[in-house]
Structures are given as C-alpha cells and as structure tokens.
Amino acid sequence: MSREVFTLAQNPVERLHEFLLTGARLTPEKPAVLELSGTEPGYVSYRQLANRAESYAAALGGLGLDIGDRVVLESDTSASAIAALLACSSLGLPFVPVTPETPAKRLLAVVDTVSPALYLQAEGGRREGLPESVGTGRFGPGGLVIERAPRPGRGFRREVAPADPAYMVFTSGSTGRPKGVVMSHRAILSFYRGMLSQGIVGPESRVASTAPFQFDFSLLDIGLALGSGATVVPVPRALLRWPRRFVRFLRDSEATQVNGAPSIWRGALRHEADELAALGGRIRGVLFSGEPFPLPEVRALQQALPLARIVNCFGSTESVAASFTDVPRPVPDGLTKLSIGHAHPGAEMMLLDDDGVPVTEPGVTGHIHLRSGSLFTGYWGDPEATARALVPDPTNPMTGQTVFRTGDLAHRDATGELYFDGRADNQVKIRGNRVELTEVERRVAEFTGVAAASAVLLPVAESDPVLAVFVELSPGAEFDEMELGAFCLEELPDYMAPQRIHVLDALPLNQNGKVDRPALVERLSRELSPSS
Missing domain, CATH: 3.40.50.12780 (ANL, N-terminal domain)
Known part of the structure; x- marks a missing residue:
C-alpha cells in the first residue's frame, strides 16, 4: 500500500x-x-x-x-x-x-x-x-x-461530525x-x-x-x-x-x-x-x-x-x-416513455402499494420508497412533514430503519426497469424546479377579491408545460389579471407565477366536495387545443 x-x-x-x-x-x-x-x-x-x-x-x-x-x-x-x-x-x-x-x-x-x-x-x-x-x-x-x-x-461544539x-x-x-x-x-x-x-x-x-x-x-x-x-x-x-x-x-x-x-x-x-x-x-x-x-x-x-x-x-x-x-441511442421508434432504470449503487428504489406491500408484478403502479445512505436528515423545523416522508421501512419495520416515501409513482417492465408514472400529490416540476401547487394557490388567494383558487399544470408536447390558475371571486369584487401576475411575482419565482388566469363563477367540485382538478385540466386542455 x-x-x-x-x-x-x-x-x-x-x-x-x-x-x-x-x-x-x-x-x-x-x-x-x-x-x-x-x-x-x-x-x-x-x-x-x-x-x-x-x-x-x-x-x-x-x-x-x-x-x-x-x-x-x-x-x-x-x-x-x-x-x-x-x-x-x-x-x-x-x-x-x-x-x-x-x-x-x-x-x-x-x-x-x-x-x-x-x-x-x-x-x-x-x-x-x-x-x-x-x-x-x-x-x-x-x-x-x-x-x-x-x-x-x-x-460548546469542538468538531464537525459527518452526521452534522x-x-x-x-x-x-x-x-x-x-x-x-x-x-x-x-x-x-x-x-x-x-x-x-x-x-x-x-x-x-x-x-x-x-x-x-x-x-x-x-x-x-x-x-x-x-x-x-x-x-x-x-x-x-x-x-x-x-x-x-x-x-x-x-x-x-x-x-x-x-x-x-x-x-x-x-x-x-x-x-x-x-x-x-x-x-x-x-x-x-x-x-x-x-x-x-x-x-x-x-x-x-x-x-x-x-x-x-x-x-x-x-x-x-x-x-x-x-x-x-x-437513454438508448437511437431512441426506439415505438418507445413512449424513458426508463428511470434502477437506483444508483448504495441505494434501492422499492415499489409499495397503498398498504405498504411490495409491488412485484410488471405494469402495476406503486409508490416509490427510497432506501439510501444519501437521504436527507429532515425538513427544517417541521417534524410532522419529516415523519410523513421518512417512514419506518415497511418491509422490515423492526430494524428502526427509515426510508423516504418520495410521493412518486412508478411501474416496472418485464426486465425490472422502472418507469415514472407521475406524482401521488399536488407536486409538479416546472423547468426542473419542484413546485407545490398549494403554494401557488396560497399566494393567489391572498390577492384582494379572490375567494378561492386552484392551480393546475398542463403538459404540452415539445414545449414547456402551462401553469394555470382558476379563481373564484368574492361577491362584487373587481379583478385585474396583470395586477395579480405582478402580485405573484413579488413573492414567487418566475417559474411559479401562473401563465394563464381564468375567472370562474365557482370552482368545480367532485363527489367528495373537493376541487375537481381533472375537470380543470380538461378545460385548460380544450382551450389550448389548436382546434379550439
């Protein structure tokens, strides 16, 4: 040596x-x-x-x-x-x-x-x-x-520890x-x-x-x-x-x-x-x-x-x-989605169903749980959110080991490679940045005259996705889209500012009384369709 x-x-x-x-x-x-x-x-x-x-x-x-x-x-x-x-x-x-x-x-x-x-x-x-x-x-x-x-x-501290x-x-x-x-x-x-x-x-x-x-x-x-x-x-x-x-x-x-x-x-x-x-x-x-x-x-x-x-x-x-x-070179003609493969060495991505049972069948969507030495320590000052994300390993809970419930959905193909199927929550990616739609909604709802707001993201082929906000106004309220846009940019980065703003008489609700986001996405899709 x-x-x-x-x-x-x-x-x-x-x-x-x-x-x-x-x-x-x-x-x-x-x-x-x-x-x-x-x-x-x-x-x-x-x-x-x-x-x-x-x-x-x-x-x-x-x-x-x-x-x-x-x-x-x-x-x-x-x-x-x-x-x-x-x-x-x-x-x-x-x-x-x-x-x-x-x-x-x-x-x-x-x-x-x-x-x-x-x-x-x-x-x-x-x-x-x-x-x-x-x-x-x-x-x-x-x-x-x-x-x-x-x-x-x-x-009172003397030395920087690797766990710091x-x-x-x-x-x-x-x-x-x-x-x-x-x-x-x-x-x-x-x-x-x-x-x-x-x-x-x-x-x-x-x-x-x-x-x-x-x-x-x-x-x-x-x-x-x-x-x-x-x-x-x-x-x-x-x-x-x-x-x-x-x-x-x-x-x-x-x-x-x-x-x-x-x-x-x-x-x-x-x-x-x-x-x-x-x-x-x-x-x-x-x-x-x-x-x-x-x-x-x-x-x-x-x-x-x-x-x-x-x-x-x-x-x-x-x-x-x-x-x-x-990425395969060349990309096969019949391919519809790129693989996310397997976790890097030292880590493992597991697929679990809603009950924490491993998903092993090809084509069945599950929740990605990450087991890794590179996991974050927690969310600063938010033990509740940390506990929701870093959960006891469902496959072996007696060890006390935690894994990261990512919120991502995926399925395996016949060879075992993973394919991303979207999110299980209101989180989206815009220009590579993670965005919680609820944070956009909160800012819009602070604008004078807005009674309720719901944000949606619509993917667009060969272009950036469109972030839109649907708003319901308070009775008798006056509204200016440009002023709302400027109001959002006072606090939100530009990638989080809504690109389209729609005023509705009332936000649509599903059978559970929650805002019907799929209906809003469908409406936005129709409006952006070239045939509209």
Missing part, C-alpha cells in the same frame, strides 16, 4: 469540503472552475480554489460562530460561491444557497425560517432590508468582508411556505460516491452547469466535476434565454458535458440547430433532470450531438437524485 493510499485509509474523507477539495491535493494546478469574462476564459485552479476557501474560512473563523449556525449564501454559481460553501463546510456552518433573483418576500420567509447567524452575498449584490439580528458580509475574488458582525455563539448538517436547500412547500431540506455531510458524500460510480465524466471533462445556485442540481454539478478532478463551467443564467448566446458559450468554453433541465435545449434545437451540430464532435455527455424530456427533442439532440451519452437523472432534493439511466 502506498503512503498516499494508507493516509487516506487512516483519514477517510467524511465531510463535504474534504471531498470537493481532493483535487487540490492530487492536481493542484489543474482548472477547477472556468468563468468567461467577455470572450476571455478565466481559470481558477484547484490550488487557488482551496486558498480562496481557506481565506474565507479564516475571516469566518474569528466571528465566534457555533457549529450548526446557518449561513445564507446569495450568489450565482461561481468560483467564489463554491469557495464560500467550502469555507462554511470546513467550519461546520450549514449553508443555505439562494440567488439574486429570489423574490424579497420569499427570501425573508427563508431567513425567518432558518434564523441564520450570517447573510453573505457575492460582490455587487444589492440585497437590502435584512433583519438587524442577522450579520452580513460580502465575498469575491479579493476576499470575504464582514459588514455587520453576527452575534457570537456559545462555543452540511447545507439546506429550500423547495416549494405544501403548506404554502418554502420547505428546507437538511442534508448532512454523510448523506451528500454517499450520493456523490454513488453518482461517480456511473463514470459520467472524467478528469479532462468540462462540466457546463446551467442550474441556479439555490437548486440542488447545482450542487450535483459541482460534486460531479470536482469529485472527478474535472472543471466546473457555470453558464450565466441570462444566456439560457438566448439560444445563440447559449450555444456560443458552450463553444467558447469548450464544454464537453452539459447538465440541466430538458428545457435548456429547446430553443437551440429549434433556432440554432446548425450551430449546435457544430459542437457535436466536442460534447460527449448530457445529463438532464427535473422533468420528462419530450422524445422528439431527445431524438433531435441525439442527431445534433452524435457522440453524446445522454443520461436521465431521476430523483428528489431529499436525496439529490436516485438513479442515472442511459
């Missing part, structure tokens, strides 16, 4: 920052992050990334914060943002990523929920109006500067408030190791990341790249709205792997097919997640990028992802 391997055996990597900075020890001069300024590439090596993280940690270490104190990081994905999360990890400070586009009211709800000790934003950030009880600061290539010192902690929280990602919540998913160091490393076993990228890869920093897909990209000794290439969010600029960024950055929701490809396939095809000899991999990839678009992408391995990444924020399944 070599001295290096022996050292690793004696001091195993158990915390997030240790895992992501392995490259700083093995290949210190290699680019860890590539950022374009204009057309000039700017490289940050693994050594420089580690030094920046150490500099940030030194600034944070003198503040007297306790292990477990939360730190909100507002930024787009960048070398400095990665260094900031590494610094937090090294000090045992769970980080909560948000972006500059997060609406003020939503962000304040997050701050109120987690009671952070410190709020850090990237240089140039313009966030104001934070509570006086929260410390503030800024970070960038030149260092980390504290503007308002946080309150010092009590200093590493970060918290907020998703849409069924109660109408954002829900914080707490992930431990041990859980995220378990996921990273399962993912890296798939051989998706190698040390020479350049991984273009399109996900917003507050989305766990961004952390997937960072772990995939840095855990493989590769290079992270953050794609500026504004470019995704412009297909030509997006494709040219991929060309100029010499990206070899491109990750994101399926919708990032739609504009390029429609309007920049030739420019995209010109990259076909360089792009070797595409990983998508968050929503189904329309099969005609998959076929078009395979034609444009003939060397690319396309991987369907399926799962939830509560475990980052559960499976990585290669």
Whole structure:
C-alpha cells in the first residue's frame, strides 16, 4: 500500500469540503472552475480554489460562530460561491444557497425560517432590508468582508461530525411556505460516491452547469466535476434565454458535458440547430433532470450531438437524485416513455402499494420508497412533514430503519426497469424546479377579491408545460389579471407565477366536495387545443 493510499485509509474523507477539495491535493494546478469574462476564459485552479476557501474560512473563523449556525449564501454559481460553501463546510456552518433573483418576500420567509447567524452575498449584490439580528458580509475574488458582525455563539461544539448538517436547500412547500431540506455531510458524500460510480465524466471533462445556485442540481454539478478532478463551467443564467448566446458559450468554453433541465435545449434545437451540430464532435455527455424530456427533442439532440451519452437523472432534493439511466441511442421508434432504470449503487428504489406491500408484478403502479445512505436528515423545523416522508421501512419495520416515501409513482417492465408514472400529490416540476401547487394557490388567494383558487399544470408536447390558475371571486369584487401576475411575482419565482388566469363563477367540485382538478385540466386542455 502506498503512503498516499494508507493516509487516506487512516483519514477517510467524511465531510463535504474534504471531498470537493481532493483535487487540490492530487492536481493542484489543474482548472477547477472556468468563468468567461467577455470572450476571455478565466481559470481558477484547484490550488487557488482551496486558498480562496481557506481565506474565507479564516475571516469566518474569528466571528465566534457555533457549529450548526446557518449561513445564507446569495450568489450565482461561481468560483467564489463554491469557495464560500467550502469555507462554511470546513467550519461546520450549514449553508443555505439562494440567488439574486429570489423574490424579497420569499427570501425573508427563508431567513425567518432558518434564523441564520450570517447573510453573505457575492460582490455587487444589492440585497437590502435584512433583519438587524442577522450579520452580513460580502465575498469575491479579493476576499470575504464582514459588514455587520453576527452575534457570537456559545462555543460548546469542538468538531464537525459527518452526521452534522452540511447545507439546506429550500423547495416549494405544501403548506404554502418554502420547505428546507437538511442534508448532512454523510448523506451528500454517499450520493456523490454513488453518482461517480456511473463514470459520467472524467478528469479532462468540462462540466457546463446551467442550474441556479439555490437548486440542488447545482450542487450535483459541482460534486460531479470536482469529485472527478474535472472543471466546473457555470453558464450565466441570462444566456439560457438566448439560444445563440447559449450555444456560443458552450463553444467558447469548450464544454464537453452539459447538465440541466430538458428545457435548456429547446430553443437551440429549434433556432440554432446548425450551430449546435457544430459542437457535436466536442460534447460527449448530457445529463438532464427535473422533468420528462419530450422524445422528439431527445431524438433531435441525439442527431445534433452524435457522440453524446445522454443520461436521465431521476430523483428528489431529499436525496439529490436516485438513479442515472442511459437513454438508448437511437431512441426506439415505438418507445413512449424513458426508463428511470434502477437506483444508483448504495441505494434501492422499492415499489409499495397503498398498504405498504411490495409491488412485484410488471405494469402495476406503486409508490416509490427510497432506501439510501444519501437521504436527507429532515425538513427544517417541521417534524410532522419529516415523519410523513421518512417512514419506518415497511418491509422490515423492526430494524428502526427509515426510508423516504418520495410521493412518486412508478411501474416496472418485464426486465425490472422502472418507469415514472407521475406524482401521488399536488407536486409538479416546472423547468426542473419542484413546485407545490398549494403554494401557488396560497399566494393567489391572498390577492384582494379572490375567494378561492386552484392551480393546475398542463403538459404540452415539445414545449414547456402551462401553469394555470382558476379563481373564484368574492361577491362584487373587481379583478385585474396583470395586477395579480405582478402580485405573484413579488413573492414567487418566475417559474411559479401562473401563465394563464381564468375567472370562474365557482370552482368545480367532485363527489367528495373537493376541487375537481381533472375537470380543470380538461378545460385548460380544450382551450389550448389548436382546434379550439
């Protein structure tokens, strides 16, 4: 056994920052992050990334914060943002990523929920109006500067444990408030190791990341790249709205792997097919997640990028992802749905019926329960929701082991592969982001004159799904659709703002007295039909 391997055996990597900075020890001069300024590439090596993280940690270490104190990081994905999360990890400070586009009211709800000790934003950030009880600061290539010192902690912890929280990602919540998913160091490393076993990228890869920093897909990209000794290439969010600029960024950055929701490809396939095809000899991999990839678009992408391995990444924020399944090349003509395969190594997806009995017959739909070392610890401050999601293993309850009841439905084919059949609740995916329809409904119902509201999502072939809200008004109320749209955007991200608003005399009810969502979906479908 070599001295290096022996050292690793004696001091195993158990915390997030240790895992992501392995490259700083093995290949210190290699680019860890590539950022374009204009057309000039700017490289940050693994050594420089580690030094920046150490500099940030030194600034944070003198503040007297306790292990477990939360730190909100507002930024787009960048070398400095990665260094900031590494610094937090090294000090045992769970980080909560948000972006500059997060609406003020939503962000304040997050701050109120987690009671952070410190709020850090990237240089140039313009966030104001934070509570006086929260410390503030800024970070960038030149260092980390504290503007308002946080309150010092009590200093009763000494060492960061693998079971401690590493970060918290907020998703849409069924109660109408954002829900914080707490992930431990041990859980995220378990996921990273399962993912890296798939051989998706190698040390020479350049991984273009399109996900917003507050989305766990961004952390997937960072772990995939840095855990493989590769290079992270953050794609500026504004470019995704412009297909030509997006494709040219991929060309100029010499990206070899491109990750994101399926919708990032739609504009390029429609309007920049030739420019995209010109990259076909360089792009070797595409990983998508968050929503189904329309099969005609998959076929078009395979034609444009003939060397690319396309991987369907399926799962939830509560475990980052559960499976990585290669899309067949070519996609068979008779195929109607892509497989989600099997869970990644170290995890297992079980199908159970409503009574908790395993479903083994092909073609029979069941509830996906995930058994994995990468499961989240719980929902921040919500033990009831945690208990509904992390349930005793129905197949062996005496062990005390918990599994994650995902809320996803699926069936097996004759070979045992899984196929996603939708959700068992009101949760949907929009542009790769998880959305609880009840949170949209809550915001709409707060608008003056709205007595009741029901939100529905209608999938549209070869296009983004349509989010619509049907409202019932109070007697005599006046109503303005544009004002309601602006009201929603004050608190909700743009992907959660309804695209269509319909006023009804009364919301339709089913025989149980509940809003008849299928009837609303059918009505919306008729209205959007080209023959209407």
